[in-house]
Amino acid sequence: MMTPMRYVMLVLAIIISLHFMLSFSHEEYSKATSFSRLTDQLKGYTPPEDYSPSVHYYEDTPLANNTRRANATFVLLARNSDLNGIAGSMKQMEDRFNKHYNYPYVFLNEEPFSDDFKNLVSGLTNAKVEFGLIPRDHWYQPDSIDEKKAEAARNEMQRNQVIYGGFFYRHELLAKYKYYWRIEPDVTFFCDLHSDPFLVMQDQNKVYGFTVSLYEYQATIPTLWDTVKEFIHEHPDLVTPGNAMAFLSDDSGESYNNCHFWSNFEIGDLDFWRGEAYSKFFDFLDSKGGFYYERWGDAPVHSIGAALFAKKEQIHFFKEIGYRHNPFQHCPQGDLHSQGKCWCNPKENFDYEWYSCTKRYEALF
Numbered sequence: 001m002m003t004p005m006r007y008v009m010l011v012l013a014i015i016i017s018l019h020f021m022l023s024f025s026h027e028e029y030s031k032a033t034s035f036s037r038l039t040d041q042l043k044g045y046t047p048p049e050d051y052s053p054s055v056h057y058y059e060d061t062p063l064a065n066n067t068r069r070a071n072a073t074f075v076l077l078a079r080n081s082d083l084n085g086i087a088g089s090m091k092q093m094e095d096r097f098n099k100h101y102n103y104p105y106v107f108l109n110e111e112p113f114s115d116d117f118k119n120l121v122s123g124l125t126n127a128k129v130e131f132g133l134i135p136r137d138h139w140y141q142p143d144s145i146d147e148k149k150a151e152a153a154r155n156e157m158q159r160n161q162v163i164y165g166g167f168f169y170r171h172e173l174l175a176k177y178k179y180y181w182r183i184e185p186d187v188t189f190f191c192d193l194h195s196d197p198f199l200v201m202q203d204q205n206k207v208y209g210f211t212v213s214l215y216e217y218q219a220t221i222p223t224l225w226d227t228v229k230e231f232i233h234e235h236p237d238l239v240t241p242g243n244a245m246a247f248l249s250d251d252s253g254e255s256y257n258n259c260h261f262w263s264n265f266e267i268g269d270l271d272f273w274r275g276e277a278y279s280k281f282f283d284f285l286d287s288k289g290g291f292y293y294e295r296w297g298d299a300p301v302h303s304i305g306a307a308l309f310a311k312k313e314q315i316h317f318f319k320e321i322g323y324r325h326n327p328f329q330h331c332p333q334g335d336l337h338s339q340g341k342c343w344c345n346p347k348e349n350f351d352y353e354w355y356s357c358t359k360r361y362e363a364l365f
Helices: 004-025 027-032 035-042 080-096 115-122 147-159 197-203 224-234 270-274 276-288 298-309 335-339 358-363
Strands: 072-077 105-109 129-133 179-182 208-210 213-215 259-261 266-269 315-317 323-325 328-330
Touching: 072 080, 080 115, 115 129, 179 197, 197 208, 197 266, 213 358, 224 276, 224 298, 259 298, 266 270, 266 298, 270 276, 270 298, 276 298, 315 358
Parallel strands: 072 105, 072 179, 105 129, 208 315
Antiparallel strands: 179 266, 208 266, 213 259, 323 328
16 A cells, blocks of 8 residues: 555656656647746746747857747848858858858849859858849949049049948848848858847847947048038938937037948848938938949948937947957957857957047947
């Protein structure tokens, strides 16, 4: 005959066995009875119905079976000649982050991508990969631009060794996405990412994310700020209260201090660029011809747009993402460096060099 204690032990064994069976066979039961769920309830917190501990922002281990993603994509503006540099950047992104998430890639080019290009980059990921052509009117200057004047400006900048230019346009392949992460050839990602930057953007209502900020070359944008002030004067209602003007100007907007976010890395909200304020702003700038007669690039234009038409809290510094685009790099500091298993030297960090604008961003808060 069994003693009362043996009966108790038998009942507990049956209950525990049933619990494990239900945990493996019924997902909702598993979520409802998880340790983290029960402890949250004891604290008086009830997670939303779609909560899953496996997709919390800051997991200690990579997510092998992530079930929650943002509506987002990587964007790569590239030519066929960029293949080697693109392959290196993309392989790092896969190894450091995307092999756990499988966010899609959108490649854009002014001419058709070669089969070699398509085959190589498609083989680097299990995610969806799309290739698109940039329409001629998105890549080349409109017919209304005075070509002789534009050519003279380009020649003058070449003589003065003014570097880089260009701007970023929307494309039909991006129409279905809300967020994008821009990747360039020959960049370095130093750290493992155990959180999803896209979900940070989505859940914290961010519109623009960066890793490096610095001063623009004044020679590329001599009339840009006067044009911005003209737009603000004509459309004061579009400027958002609580914005980041103090990042751009040291005298309440009278002059531009040339600070901008380096757009070769940017994580952005496409709906923000598609919105009324930025659309009107961009069209206004485009009508002035500075993209062609000077060298207004997407970096200062995006930075000014984000700073004026979003709240300052909606601009996010991704301190945990180790990133290098020659000659500058952001290397995570302190615990973030060890958590990400970063291989950059933390002493080689541009954040607080004299030419960095990170101090100005942090002063906003």
